[in-house]
Amino acid sequence: MGNMVWGAIYGDIIGSYYEVHCTKNYDFELHMESTFTDDTVMTAAVCKAITLNSRPVSYFRLNERALEYAAQYKRFYSNYPNAGYGQMFSEWADEYGFSRRRSYGNGGAMRAIPIGFAYDTLEQTLLQAKASCMYTHNSREAVTGAKAVAAAVWLSRRGKSKNEIKEYIERNFHYDLSVPIAELRERFIFDSRAGYSVPPSIAAFLQSEDYESAVRNAVSFGGDADTMACIAGGIAEAFYGEIPKNIRDFCGLRLDGTIKRVINEFNDKFK
Numbered sequence: 001m002g003n004m005v006w007g008a009i010y011g012d013i014i015g016s017y018y019e020v021h022c023t024k025n026y027d028f029e030l031h032m033e034s035t036f037t038d039d040t041v042m043t044a045a046v047c048k049a050i051t052l053n054s055r056p057v058s059y060f061r062l063n064e065r066a067l068e069y070a071a072q073y074k075r076f077y078s079n080y081p082n083a084g085y086g087q088m089f090s091e092w093a094d095e096y097g098f099s100r101r102r103s104y105g106n107g108g109a110m111r112a113i114p115i116g117f118a119y120d121t122l123e124q125t126l127l128q129a130k131a132s133c134m135y136t137h138n139s140r141e142a143v144t145g146a147k148a149v150a151a152a153v154w155l156s157r158r159g160k161s162k163n164e165i166k167e168y169i170e171r172n173f174h175y176d177l178s179v180p181i182a183e184l185r186e187r188f189i190f191d192s193r194a195g196y197s198v199p200p201s202i203a204a205f206l207q208s209e210d211y212e213s214a215v216r217n218a219v220s221f222g223g224d225a226d227t228m229a230c231i232a233g234g235i236a237e238a239f240y241g242e243i244p245k246n247i248r249d250f251c252g253l254r255l256d257g258t259i260k261r262v263i264n265e266f267n268d269k270f271k
């Protein structure tokens with residue numbers, strides 16, 4: 001169980017080249033120009049917010065907790081301002097103070113992986129997922145994406161089967177996760193809306209055999225590859241618990257010391 005949040009970050013790195021050079025090829029190569037992007041930076045920001053304060057929150061104090069997440073987003077953004085953020089997020093992050101944005105994008109879901117590792121109950125996991133979205137992705141669509149991803153990690157960690165995870169998410173979040181990967185791939189277009197891109201990212205995990213095949217499924221949709229592979233890889237790591245050495249080595253070379261330290265602190269605290 002030493003990997004935890006690395007599964008999400010490696011997915012982001014592997015997908016980064018193919019977000020720009022989209023591919024429908026499952027057997028794509030790990031490209032030399034791969035780098036970590038906003039998905040990694042914001043996942044690290046969530047890790048930091050939880051490492052600093054992991055206490056459960058009540059529904060009535062959600063706004064205070066939301067501000068703690070938001071403060072870390074701004075802090076990490078200012079340390080990594082060129083990691084490929086969406087325009088709405090950058091405008092929010094550059095602004096003095098804390099207003100709320102109503103993004104429908106998948107940015108809430110891409111950084112929700114750590115939440116699924118940190119909390120004892122599913123109820124608290126879902127509350128934290130909501131809090132993590134309230135300042136940047138304050139829409140039902142984006143919050144649902146973050147909740148679904150955090151729940152998938154939480155359920156994986158509790159040894160639930162893929163069928164149980166699938167049924168839980170379909171029932172509670174009204175995602176259709178039954179479409180075969182080949183069919184999804186054929187009709188998929190580039191669209192970063194949460195309601196469009198999060199369900200196939202989860203399906204990429206559900207229809208995988210191991211960590212690597214989850215990431216390959218997600219990239220081969222030919223869409224928002226880094227974010228989709230971050231989500232699929234993050235859940236896959238929680239479920240399978242193993243990442244091949246060549247992937248660990250390839251991605252490890254592409255990270256900096258600060259990100260590594262933040263992730264290691266989180267992983268050590270919640271393993």
Ligand SMILES: [Mg+2]
Nearest residue numbers: 037038039226
């Ligand atoms: Mg990205």
